[in-house]
Every structure is written in C-alpha cells, then in structure tokens.
Amino acid sequence: MKHTLSTIAVALTAIVGITAVVKTTASPSEPISVIKPAVITEPEKVELGKMLYFEPRLSISGFISCNSCHNLSLGGVDALPTSIGHEWQQGPINSPTVLNADFMLAQFWDGRAKDLKEQAAGPIANPMEMGYTHELAVDTVASMPAYVARFKDVYGTDEVNIDRITDAIATFEKTLVTPNSPFDQYLEGDKKAISEDAKAGYALFKDRGCVSCHNGPAVGGTMYMKMGLVKPFHTDNPSVGRKAVTGRDSDKFVFKVPTLRNIELTYPYFHDGSVWTMEEAVNTMSDIQLGRLFNEQETAQVVEFMKTLTGEQPQIVLPILPPSNANTPRPVPFK
C-alpha cells in the first residue's frame, strides 16, 4: 500500500525534489483513510505538467491530449465505455480516472506501468491513442521557445526529452486529488457529514467484504484481484488483465482494483465500461465477487455510501499554450 500512513507522507516531505506530497490520515479502526489536499512544492513543474497534460500537439493529429480521455471536467475520465483514439479508433478498455491515481500501486488496469510517469509515456506513442512518437513529441515541445524556457527553469537545462515531459505530466497529475468528501469529513469526526443510509451502506460495505479489496485512501488501487472471483464475469472485452504483464495463467482476468473515490462521476463501470449505474455495479460485484446479493434497500444504502466518496474536484485554470512556429512539426490529422 502506498501513502496510507501519514508518517510516510511526513517523511517524504523532507526529501528534496518531491513535488506534490499527498498526505492521508489513517484511522486505526477504519480501512479507508482520509485524503488531504495536495501540498505543491514545485509550482513551476506542476504548471509545465498542466500545459503538457492539455497539449493536443503531443498527438499526431494535434487533436488529442491527456485531457481528452482523462477529462478534468468529468471526474478525470471520458465517461465512455472505451476511449476514442487517433482516427476514431475504439480503445480496448475503459479509461481509468486520473483523480487520486497516484494512490494506485501501479498504473493501467493491468498495472503494466509502475507509476504515473511511466504511464504518461504510453498513450503518446500508442498508435490507437495519440498515435505520435516520443521523438516527434519531443521535437514538437522543443520547437517552442516558451516551452524550452520553462524546461530550463524547472530542470536546470533547456533540454526537452520524454523523461522530463512525462515527469512534468506526472507531477501535475499528483496534484489531482479530491479531498474533503463527505465521507472524509465523516471519518474526521463530523458524524452528520453523511446520511444514516450512507452509514448503513458503509457498514454493509465493510461487513460483506467489499472493503477487503476497496480499501486505503483511494478505496481501491491497493491490490490486484480476479474479476469474477466467485462467478465468471461475462463480457465481450478481450482484456486478460495481469496475465498480459506476468504471463501467468493464474493472472488471467486479474485486474487492479479500481478506486471508488468519485465513483458517481466515473461511469461507466468495470474495465469493459459495460455498466452505467452504481446500482448495477454494486449488484454485479456482490454477485460475482462476494457470492451474496444485496437486497434492494441494501444496494441503495451502499450506493448512498459510495456517493459520499465524491470529493472536491481540482480547480484547474486552463493553460494557455504557446503557438507553433515554422520549426514545429505539423499535425497530420488526416491521411
């Protein structure tokens, strides 16, 4: 588990170069810990990362940015079953939220990227997503003096490379946390912050075992688990999960447990994006993962609890991006 103990966060603040330290408060008696606002120690790097996060010229078309599929107006997702990529290609899997993503033990549904920096490099060069190359992405950014000046300010030299681009993006993404949800207020002692139904839902969430996977600050993201533990999950989606990373048959259909933070915003649900309502998601999970269905009232209560996990969304001032010039590679939106 990452970041679950406030002592870790406190220790990290002492290390030079750590930019956005996210503190959490773990209550010894609760399996879910409170998310604290991000503490930004390198605002220039965060600002550069924000620019790159909204930069459509990191795609070959000049049209797709990180924010296209991890839209910060929409809970950090695209709210589609699977994403739209270059030339309107249909992505293979549901776009996970970028919000609180740094709490995950690894990135992507199958955990194939160890952290946000490694993740950020993937879509840029994926022919089904942004369709660019790292070399051209670097050339594009390096062609604009306003970007180069920022790289020099942040990294000490004016070199633009994919390592710095993804480091800056990841540093921005680490600030995308959603503190002060009603449930966090409840955990911190405000017993009126959530309804009686939500409290009953939380009790069910713990008693029935949801919490054995959905725990930690992000209410998920601390482990991998088989989708279809008790009964098989029926889907047309061909993803095999962790098996694609480890090669092990035992990892077939094993996925990273998704966060339930802001779950009301991050529909449709599951790695195949097949389910649009929290009620159906709760029912399916209780059936195939726990082997015991909730009744209608219980489902409503668990959903009520899950709605209390919506936190304060990051306030983002849209970055103004520098203009291309004669040295900037031109986008190729159409063949």
Next chain:
Amino acid sequence: MKHTLSTIAVALTAIVGITAVVKTTASPSEPISVIKPAVITEPEKVELGKMLYFEPRLSISGFISCNSCHNLSLGGVDALPTSIGHEWQQGPINSPTVLNADFMLAQFWDGRAKDLKEQAAGPIANPMEMGYTHELAVDTVASMPAYVARFKDVYGTDEVNIDRITDAIATFEKTLVTPNSPFDQYLEGDKKAISEDAKAGYALFKDRGCVSCHNGPAVGGTMYMKMGLVKPFHTDNPSVGRKAVTGRDSDKFVFKVPTLRNIELTYPYFHDGSVWTMEEAVNTMSDIQLGRLFNEQETAQVVEFMKTLTGEQPQIVLPILPPSNANTPRPVPFK
C-alpha cells in the same frame, strides 16, 4: 460595424439583460479600435454557458465539445487546417477563432449565422461535427438536476431548450475578448508598447490598404470580401463563401474578413487553412488582394505588427460538469 463606437457600448450598458458588454475605444484617427475587458453583468449565465461550452455530451459521441474545435488553450481554434468531427470526419473549412467573435458582423466564414447564439446551434446538430440533435441535446442537459437548477436560476423557470442552451453559450462567448494587447497599449498612448519595426509594419498595413478590410476592434470581421480580388486564390477547398447564403454568383469566393486579433495563435490561415506562417499569409494577401508584393523587410515588419495584436487570453477555470444518471441519453461513440 458593430461595437466600434464606445458610445454604442455605453448605451447598451443601460439596457437590462445585456450580459457581457464589450467596450471599445475608437481613436478618431485610427482604423483599429482598442478592445476593453468584458464587463460581466450576469455571471451565473456566463458560468452556465461555460459549462455547456465544455460539455462533450452535447455531441452524440460524448467526446466533442465546443472547446474541441475552439480550444481556449490554443487561441480559440484547433490549429488544424480543417476540423475533426464526429467519427473523425474531415470538416470543410478552417475553424475560426471564438476569441473576440462577437465583434464580427455575422458568424461562420460565410456569415450564415447572424450572431453567436445562432452559430452555437449549428455544430451540435451538424452530422459532420458533433452529430447530435437539438432534441437529444436538450434531453441530455435536462436529465441532470444540477443543470436544471442553473437554468431555473438564470432564466426563471426550469425549462431547458435549445434557445436557452445557445443563449447561455453565446453569453459565455461574449466574454472571450483579449484586451491589453501591445497594440492596444500603443493606441492608448504608450508609444513604447510596440517596436519600431511593428510601427513601420502598421504604417505599411495602412498605406498599402490591408486596413481597408482589416479594421475595427477585431481588425477584421466588419465586412465580406472576395478571396482573390486581384488574382485568383488557388485552393482545393470547395467552399464558395457567401454565394452559399445569398445564391448570387457575384458572392462566389466572398468570405467574411477574418479577425487579425491573436493571429499569431490562430494558424493555419485562410478559410482552407492552407498557410502555416504569417509571412506566407502576408505575402499571399498582398499579392492576390492588393496586387503589390511586400519586400522581405516589409513582410517582416507587417508580421511584427500583427504579433502585437495578441492580447490577454481569457483566464478560464475549467468547469466541473454534473454526472449523467439513468435518465441521461447514453453517448453513441461507435456504431
């Protein structure tokens, strides 16, 4: 000409219901007038309009918003020759900037929409752009209680209709002005605000006749003019311009004169988006519209002047959009 006299703006402020009155200062001796910051009198309507401007669920795919092709990080354009629409269809014409668009005598390159409100209705229902219907757009917005509450606050009743949706979007767009450009500072008396080359460029801009079309607060947008007045403009783009609106043969290849405000940001240029540098655009214009080429130094000076037209870009806090629910029409990103 709209908004060119400060007296008009002052008179308008007295009228109840006018939300964002943009004031300009006309210097009697100059053909270009200063743009003033927008005065926002109905902030709730502007905020609602901003939400709808960033709302991808106004498209059938759930992926394309107004901001997709009029990106406020990129000078209010997509910086592509022609836009990417639903299912990656190639648009027919270069996306004009939304910045200072309310200064235009009409909207679209051919002026087929009389104002921003009428314009906003077009792309939503255009099968090549957002691909939705007005009815489904209304159903989508009306399905979300948080939107309905805002419509009630702004319009007095909770009815959501396309008239109100486009009114709100247009009201937001009216705030998207770019004051305090170096050239405006120069016009207002700060003679050091622009370089000597820029002053020489402005003199050429006036002397050679550029200003006969590119005038007013937006340095354009006050009239229609034939593209290829002296020599024909060679393009593969099939657009016929005003003829499509009026039916008159004499209006063939007649387009609205585009604004030169923020021209450094709004490449590629011309209605076909065929030209990527200001130098080439200036040369082509002098050749086919004025019949007299600038020499290399003159071109550089005119470009230097045009760069002084980049104003302060609107500071936009990204809106947080309400979640869809069981009543919200589901997007259809793929067939």
